[in-house]
Amino acid sequence: MPNSFHASNSYLITSESVTEGHPDKLCDQISDAILDAIIANDPYAHVACEVAVAMGVVLVLGEVTCEGYVEMPDIVRNVIRDVGYTKPEYGFDFRTCGVMVSIKQQSADIAAGVSQSLELRSTETADAELDRTGAGDQGMMVGYACNETPELMPLPALLSHKVCRRLAEVRKDGTLPYLRPDGKSQVTIEYQHGMARRLVCLVIGAHHDPGVDRATIERDIRREVVDAVIPPHLMSPDTQLFINSAGQFVIGGPVSDTGFTGRKIIVDSYGSVCPHGGGAFSGKDPTKVDRSAAYMARYAAKNVVAAGLADYAVLQVAYTIGKAHPLSISIETLGTGKVPDTVIEELIRKHFDFRPEAIIRHLGLRHPIYRQVATYGHFGRTDLDLTWEKIDMADILRKEAGV
Numbered sequence: 276m277p278n279s280f281h282a283s284n285s286y287l288i289t290s291e292s293v294t295e296g297h298p299d300k301l302c303d304q305i306s307d308a309i310l311d312a313i314i315a316n317d318p319y320a321h322v323a324c325e326v327a328v329a330m331g332v333v334l335v336l337g338e339v340t341c342e343g344y345v346e347m348p349d350i351v352r353n354v355i356r357d358v359g360y361t362k363p364e365y366g367f368d369f370r371t372c373g374v375m376v377s378i379k380q381q382s383a384d385i386a387a388g389v390s391q392s393l394e395l396r397s398t399e400t401a402d403a404e405l406d407r408t409g410a411g412d413q414g415m416m417v418g419y420a421c422n423e424t425p426e427l428m429p430l431p432a433l434l435s436h437k438v439c440r441r442l443a444e445v446r447k448d449g450t451l452p453y454l455r456p457d458g459k460s461q462v463t464i465e466y467q468h469g470m471a472r473r474l475v476c477l478v479i480g481a482h483h484d485p486g487v488d489r490a491t492i493e494r495d496i497r498r499e500v501v502d503a504v505i506p507p508h509l510m511s512p513d514t515q516l517f518i519n520s521a522g523q524f525v526i527g528g529p530v531s532d533t534g535f536t537g538r539k540i541i542v543d544s545y546g547s548v549c550p551h552g553g554g555a556f557s558g559k560d561p562t563k564v565d566r567s568a569a570y571m572a573r574y575a576a577k578n579v580v581a582a583g584l585a586d587y588a589v590l591q592v593a594y595t596i597g598k599a600h601p602l603s604i605s606i607e608t609l610g611t612g613k614v615p616d617t618v619i620e621e622l623i624r625k626h627f628d629f630r631p632e633a634i635i636r637h638l639g640l641r642h643p644i645y646r647q648v649a650t651y652g653h654f655g656r657t658d659l660d661l662t663w664e665k666i667d668m669a670d671i672l673r674k675e676a677g678v
Contacts, residue, residue, distance in 0.1 A: 287475060289463040290431035290546030292439040295358050295650040296456020296482065296527070298534025302326040303543075303649040305354045306536045306558030309335065311643035312350055314560060316343040318641035321381045321389065321411075324558035325536040326351075328529040330366065332373045337558065338381040348374040354646075359446065359456035366530035385411065385596070389562050392599040408632035410594035410601075411563040416552040418572025418590040419545045419654075420580040423471060427577050428655035430471050432546035435462040436651045437504045442481060445499045457482035457527035464509070469586075474505060476515035482527035483519075493518045543653050544569070549589050557649050561640035562631055564594050568601070570663040571634045573654050575627040579606070581666035582673040584619055586611035592629055599630040614676050622672050638662040 293300050305326045313320045320341030327334045333351050355369035362368055392409035420427040438460035446454035461478035464471050481496055496518050537555025544551055554565025561567040576588040585608035593603045606620045628637065635641055639662050647659055656664060 285465055285467050285472075287463055287465055288429070288431050288546070288548060289461060290429065290435045290541075290548075291459065291461040291478075292432075292435035292542050292651065293460075293539060294439045294443050294456065294458035294482075296360065296443075296458065297539075298328050298457075298529050298532050299536075299538040300534075300650055301355065301358060301360075301529070302328055302534045302536040303539065303557035304358065304646055305333070305335070305351050307645040307649040308350050308354045309345065309347055310558055310560060311646050312345040313339065313341050313343075314641065314645075315643040316345065317341040320560060321562060322558065322560040323381070323563065324378075326534075326558070327536075328367075328534040330530050331371070332375065335374070335376045335378065337378055339378050340381040347376050347378070360528060365455060365528060366526070367528050389597070393597045394599050405628070405630050405633045405636075406599045408562055408630070408635070409597035409599055410568075410631055411559075411596065412554070412565065413593075413595045414552055414554050414565055415591055415593040416554070416564060416568040416572050417544075417550050418569065418574070418576040418592075419549045419588065420573070420576040421548075421587045422580050423469075424655075426655035426657060427580050429546055429548045431462045431464045432548070432652065433655055434464075434474075434505065435460045435542075435546070436655075438462070438477070438479060438500060440651050441500045441504050442479070442496075450499055451495050453484040453487045455482035455484065455527055457524070457531075471509065473511045474509040474514045476517065477501065477505065478517045478520070480524055481519060482524050485525045489519065489523065545654065550591075552591075556653055557645070561635045564592075564631055564634075567631060567634045567638070567640055568592050568594065568629060570638060570640070570653070571627065571629055574638065574663040574665070575623050575668075576606075577664065578666050578668040578672055579608075579619055579623070581669035582676065583678050584608075584613055584622075584672060584676050588619075590623065599632065601629045604629060613678050618676060622675055626668055626671060 306324045309324045310322050313322050322339050324337040351374045352369045360368050389409050389411050394406045423430055442458045445451045459480040463475040465473050465475050536558050540555050556566045559566045572590045572592055576590045579588045587609045589607045591605050592601045594601050606616050
């Protein structure tokens with residue numbers, strides 16, 4: 276959130292989310308389900324799995340080097356079934372869709388750099404265990420936290436996820452039996468001097484059976500989703516609500532749109548309030564710093580805010596392929612730091628080890644934990660026991676910073 280926002284009387288922030296039946300999110304879930312199955316057999320597997328879906332077909336692509344074998348078509352169909360594409364009338368279902376797999380081994384050049392880091396290849400190191408794994412690619416990762424919600428997440432992102440989760444809940448429990456798996460939400464919040472003031476507009480796209488009139492859908496979604504999720508104090512007479520503003524949403528899922536792994540990276544992270552490094556999360560084993568370093572950056576930023584060192588924290592980390600140590604670590608507190616940013620950066624460097632092997636071990640990432648975060652965000656999840664959401668370092672940071 277730029278400093279200029281805080282000087283403004285009023286500004287708007289918008290975030291979106293999608294349900295588990297959205298074509299892109301379907302691909303993310305399949306990619307992570309395959310990763311989970313492989314890593315359950317071989318925790319040291321190297322996996323980069325991407326999925327594309329279209330009407331009647333699923334294509335699994337990527338590079339995998341592992342011990343053992345997993346039946347990928349079965350995994351694909353199980354995910355599609357779990358998401359809710361179970362009926363032929365949806366135009367896409369788990370029984371009849373075609374599944375094609377094009378998987379090859381990871382490049383030997385990349386594998387060599389990951390398995391033996393530049394540090395080990397070029398110098399003597401006193402910490403060979405933690406230095407051994409090189410970053411799986413170049414890139415920059417961003418971690419973010421703010422104190423505007425108990426989850427230390429931006430409110431628009433949090434609410435957009437909650438709306439989509441609620442859409443899935445009322446579909447699955449039969450409250451609104453005419454809903455289908457696809458869906459979207461978009462939340463716009465007005466802020467004044469850094470504080471959320473009101474919900475300006477809420478957009479909901481709800482995939483539904485044919486023959487359900489729009490008035491019924493609007494009434495039911497308002498009662499069962501909006502009123503159940505949006506805090507009443509954010510609603511105002513001027514709040515605009517758009518439900519299926521195109522008129523109807525009968526044709527959805529892969530029938531209406533293609534889907535690809537990694538096309539919802541802003542949905543996966545923090546919405547529009549901070550930069551994204553650019554790399555997607557799903558389908559990647561934890562040697563890929565696109566994923567693991569983004570989790571570690573969130574962990575560090577969250578502990579900084581939880582410790583009271585700042586109201587907002589944006590942490591950026593950069594790597595080059597094959598090197599264990601990051602090229603840069605920088606922190607920006609957007610003018611809200613209680614101590615200088617240089618002090619916070621020193622504490623982060625002291626207490627958070629951003630070498631890939633250190634991240635993997637500290638956060639316990641060589642386990643099949645990934646499909647569960649492939650929908651409704653990788654951060655701020657109070658429904659899951661995620662290591663990167665813990666604030667177990669906050670007391671240490673607070674004490675050493677003297678806050």
